[in-house]
Amino acid sequence: MTALLTEDRDGVRTLTLNRPDAFNSLTVELKEALLAALVAAAADDAVRAVVLTGAGKAFCAGQDLKEHMALLAANDPAPLSTVEAHYNPIVTAITALPKPIIAAVNGMAAGAGASFAYACDLRIAADSAKFLMAFANVGLTADSGASWTLPRLIGYGRAMEMMLLAKPVSAEEALRVGMVTQVVPAAEVLPVAHALAARMAAGPTTAYAKIKEAMLASAGGSLADGLAVEGRTQAEAGRTADHREAVDAFVAKREPGFTGR
Template identity: 65%
Template sequence: MTTEDVLRREDADGVRTLTLNRPKAYNSLTVELKESLLRELRQAASDDEVRALVLTGAGKAFCAGQDLKEHIGKLRAGDDSPLRTVSQHYNPIIKTIVDMPKPVIAAVNGPAAGAGAALAYAADVRIAASSANFMMAFAKVGLGPDSGASWTLQRLIGYGRALELMLLARTVESEEALRIGLVGEVVADENLAARAHELAAGLAAGPTAAYSSIKSTMATAARSTLDEALAEEDAGQARLGATADHAEAVAAFVDKRPPNFRGR
């Protein structure tokens, strides 16, 4: 299977869709898939033609997390590289998603477990199919959290509930995920791809320079004092006030017409 086979890329309406494509293995993460995903995420981050990103899975699962067959096989063969996959693969993947200077939507089309669920948690917007579910499966294999889940999950649903899901490693079905704030929307399975693209295309047509600033300002505020957050907001508004998009938005408001944003 080639790299292009394990991760599909599609572009339309300013939206890049990356599809994890190992459906028979529930899109579990091999070294090949992790390296391909990291490379594609970095490329999307630097490509001005990509104004929004959708991450989803092929088949019945979003992502089952680490491919344990490959993991165990390498360790039994005396290859200790799986012990470095967190630093070499998972950490940079999550950092690239979180720091992406454009909106990222996770379209969770089925079960998401372990590092696979963490991919969704790192996104800016999560939309789930009715058949989707989430599991922090790390404890089931005698491990602690990785892939940023210790940081992202508690920011989505609160410390106490996140700790409970980590310890109990229980499955959270889509409706509970919606109720506790783990996802923002649940749709019928057959409508997920279209709805995710609709959301992403709407964002892609928007003021993407502002979206980048919103993401960085919110991230700063999450780990700073009020004074630091106010300073970051001040600096962000000063930058954005000089953009063509802001000028266009003001002109469109005065002219009573829709704005035409260009992301600069």
């Protein structure tokens, strides 16, 4: 079975974690495939938006602990280096992707799986989905960027509560506190996420990339840093064909036709 499925439609590349019998838990094979797929999507001009989802009933249960334990028992160094080798590059690839990426959270998202969803730009969740920061339950600390992304979504206090108590958060609660963008019935998660991604795939791709760049820089920087990045990225976006098209369309009172350039 292929650990990661890829589908292209309407300018949207859908990446599906495909280990449903193991709740899409993350093996070395799946982590390497996901990282390679994100890098490829970033470089492909035909891909103007990305959806990340899971096969079956779960989005992603996080690290595959069976593989993890087997490697530890064999004194393999891989488990101790997977954050640096896999999780950090994956989260960097998600946040730096120069096009929108939407998490279609079709079920449980735990550990690194939840962290991947937090790193995405938008999150569409099934009404049956749950989010769980389970690191403390296995004697570990946060990884995959969750200590940075989660407090920025829901605040320091709530994020600390999730980390320390490892208490699942329902989709309804996740929506209330701002963890997710929208909650829909489980059967509608992927269609809704794809429709949103397709709408954005028809939009000004370079502008989206510059918005992401400015937001990411400002999230961890000073006002002066944020203003500097805004100034540079605004000038870069202003030189695009999409900006000229949008202004022409506004003056002519017609809908713009964006090409992503």
